[in-house]
Amino acid sequence: MKRIISLLLIAALALSLVGCNTAEGSGPDPGPNEIAGGKTTQIKDGVYEGTGFGKGGEIRVEVTIREDAVTDIKTVSHNETPGFDNAIKTITENIISENTPDVDIVSGCTLTSNGVKEAVNAALISAGATKDMLRKTDVKLKDEAKKEVAQKHDIVIIGAGGAGITAAIEAKEAGADVIILEKMPMAGGNTLISGAEYAAANNWLQKKEGIEDNVELHVQDTLKGGDYKAKEELVRIMAENALAGAEWLRDEVGVVWEDELMFFGGHSVKRSLIPLGASGREIVTKLVAKAEELEIPILLNTKATALITDESGKVIGVEATSEDTNYTFNTNKAVIIASGGFGSNVEMRVKYNFEIDETILSTNTTGSTGDGIVMAEEIGANLLGMEYIQTYPICDPLTGTLLYYDDARLYGHTIIANKEGKRFVEELGRRDEMSMAIKAQTGNVCYELLDQNGFVASKLQENHGPELEYLYKNELLVKADTLEEAADFFGIDAVELQNTVDRYNSYVDSGNDPEFNKRSLPSKIEVGPFYILKAAPAVHHTMGGIEINENAQVLDKEGNVIDGLFAAGEVTGGIQGNNRLGSNALADITVFGRIAGQNAAK
Template identity: 55%
Template sequence: MVVMGNLSMGENFKEGTYLGSANGYKGEIKVEVKLSKDKIEDIKVISNTDTPIISDAPVNIIPKKVLQTQGLGVDVVAGATGTSRGVIAAINNAIKFSGYKTDLRRVKETKEKFTDKVVEHKDDVVVIGAGGAGLIAAIEAKLNGANVTVIEKMAFPGGNTLISGAEYAAPENWVQKKEGLKDSKDQFFNDTMKGGDNESNPNLVRVLADNALDGAVWLKDYVNVVFEDRQMFFGGHSVKRSLVPNGASGVEVIGKLMAKAKELGIPVYLEMNAVELITEGNRVVGVKALTPTETHNFMGKNGVIIASGGFGSNIEMRKKHDPRMDEKILSTNTTGITGDGIVMGEKVGAATTDMEFIQTYPVCDPENGALLYTGDVRLAGSAILVNKEGKRFVEELDRRDVISFAITKQTGGVGYLFWDQAQLDKTEVAVHHKGEYEALLRRGILVKADTIDEAAKHFGIDAKELKTTVEKYNEYAKNGKDLEFNKRGGLVAFTEGPYYILKNTPAIHHTMGGLVIDSKGRVLDKNGNPIEGLFAAGEVTGDIHGKNRLGSNAITDITVFGKISGENAAKNLQKVN
């Protein structure tokens, strides 16, 4: 029998099975806890609405630790703090319902001691990082005949790809053709070069542009990633070309990549922290990695692929290259994105480039820095950004860095994204990102109101000026031209309420700098020569996006160069020319 409610107090548990619930990162978490007289016998998480894959880690790990220690003073899972705390709180609430009065959160878990044990692994290729770039590289290496192992320092795979919208920029794609949109590889090349202020290596951008569509088709047809029958128009692009994965979430991409890796027999070691590249002479032959109790040497006779991401969560590294990006600036990145691969590469002589170019994303949570996918209504072309004074101040589809900088100059360093019910329905962001949407309403960062006056009052915005701004915008939509900011894309007039306003601020999103690579994915030294046995792909590399990455180019980047590095690492003993 499942028991709910407050029972009589006592020093021992009251035997039975109890339900408890608490808020996680995005939604409610429910658990079922079975108690005997003197022991927590079993814990089951029966409901969890937080982000899949990330939340899977604490859902699996936290109950095991609680059962092991018989207490709730367990550490949260790094990168999944919100879900971890939600699971712990739900367990605590279930035990409280039993009538138990002692605070079990005071009981701390005991740590296993580190030993001198060294575990040896032998493969053809070792991949550092189980994010999108790493998994793609591993799959491609396997398809080219190599035995591959992937190591990941976090308790879950996915990296920044997992928490992204995972939109994919591809010229001449199948949705464009269906919609009758003209595009070309050259146009994509030019947009990317221009978007990075021509600071990119044109040879790498050419590779990106020429292979973008093939990469998207590979994800769709081989990896089985489901793309929706629509596109998005990201700032800086000259045409709508960004494919949208199912649910507009990186969960679709990482979930399918992990399934394909499993199908191919590629082991993925989690909580395996790479700390050093192993070399013999001038050749990289493996990786030294640590767990809480052991050292592991992963040897790769063909080579090592670094796909560990950028350094958006490493405050000291950020400040070293751009002092403005200090602890006051929040980050959209997972906590594991700390530049480890860049540091390891530098220690074996790798060159770096563009390290000073750090991008912020304009529409982020003002409290925790998380990228707000509810704000993707902006990309549909009709939402407007206003300030506390109720006025627009930037083109809403300009480059991310331009919009971010404009927001920082407004009152309080925040912006307010305004839209109506028709646009919410059209974009379906409340459906695709239901958990986030509901959490934002609950926290008051997003307001829904029947009138503009009521919505503006929630944030103290000048309602009279906001209504004037809306009237102006509607006139622009009627005439087909934005006379203030020349907004690209279609202009759609606002209609009836309810109306929505989302408070937002910029947060660090992407680091454009990293290891220097060539068109084969080989890491180069300071003299421009390949370091034998060392490859890289994804945000750990530099020279592809220049000063500023265009939205949806990251997934194109990790796919194109993930495939290239994987193929060439697999063939490395035959020499890459």
């Protein structure tokens, strides 16, 4: 009997060891796990995989659990935009330190943050566990007393978006000591999340395609597009220097431009260059790399709070703050404000235009809150056109995010219809006109249709695959073998939509659109499968801001230069009038960013 009992005990021990080894690195079969001291854990130790969904698609992680605690999180794969992927590191560190996925999102990176948290929760599920089974930890309170740090530089730049980094590069190459302050956890600003197309008259691709264009036509298009509310002298500076700016980005910064152009609404001809991948990722990645090459420091999570002036009113520095430090940055030469617009600041929007309230979503990053405008006004800077707030017509109805699917429209391959299956606006019209037309339709939305030929020609899968995956998942995009099937998915009048398509195809044959005078008719909609996107307008650009002169110097309310202060980018006003033409923003920020950097360094 003793021998039998001994054999049974040995067998039981063997099975126990096999069970422990199986759990290590495996997913299922969780259960009580005894550790040193006789304590029993709720989650079996091991490495578990989980998948979430961020802005760029799937985020896969491996979560290591030891003694009911998350001890490590490895990111296996993701496709988040460079800069936004900083949120992955921050979120995973916080989950480990607090031992829970219930941590705060990273400001400006909501979709990425939630994607990581979703992936970690999925890993817990694969372990047969929930977040409540994780051991509670004491979160240490951070010391409330901040360090006080003072520094001195030739130039301090507020904002690490396209205009700010461009200014920094030019100033550094002119011999100045430069530092950039950025309140967000990543560089790039709105440039990073834009399509980043760039309007430049007489560019090399226009010459290749035989397109006749000139600077004066670009000037007149911009003035007309902004209803002649812009300062003509600033528009001329932008148009005259746009091509040189695009060449500088290409030759000095390393930006790769695609070998084709886009035709944006309001422009008389096709003149807009496209960055590699058709997104601001190419522009920002190359600008940041150039700044790193020049050893220009970019302080992330560091918010400028006030401009410092001397007794004469000259700007001589910036006050700023981070999580643990209060900074005083004094300057030998100047401060450049490049902090962007205020599209994400609902209170500020309503202050200047009561119609743009909280019911309207925004394409902007959460950092677009008008801080630089407020700081400049506090020391006497003049503001122009603050009531001019532009919406973009084709955005995510759920989040307000600008949709790159809309590239197909800018290549000319789509039609836009309403719930009744009818066209109601020129697809290449001005953004404000299109947006208001969409808001007047059933459900305040539109439906953008293209066929397989247009889908391939627009490189949507190639350039924006993760976005398409998101749109399918959230039932904002349908792909169907027949037009009727695609229409039925959204409850669109299929018969009328077919009639609309038939008429449109006849316009392509004749080369003339008698209904809405569409400026470009490159292809019919006739080859399945067919794609329909549901979209709505959202706040995209604030045309108003700080008044500057041709040298990018900030002006006061009497029109005098405020010594020591420059500004560039969306933080400025007067360049785009009451409506910005698509692809003018990149020309604007590059041209005036370069001017600001060069002049501030003098």
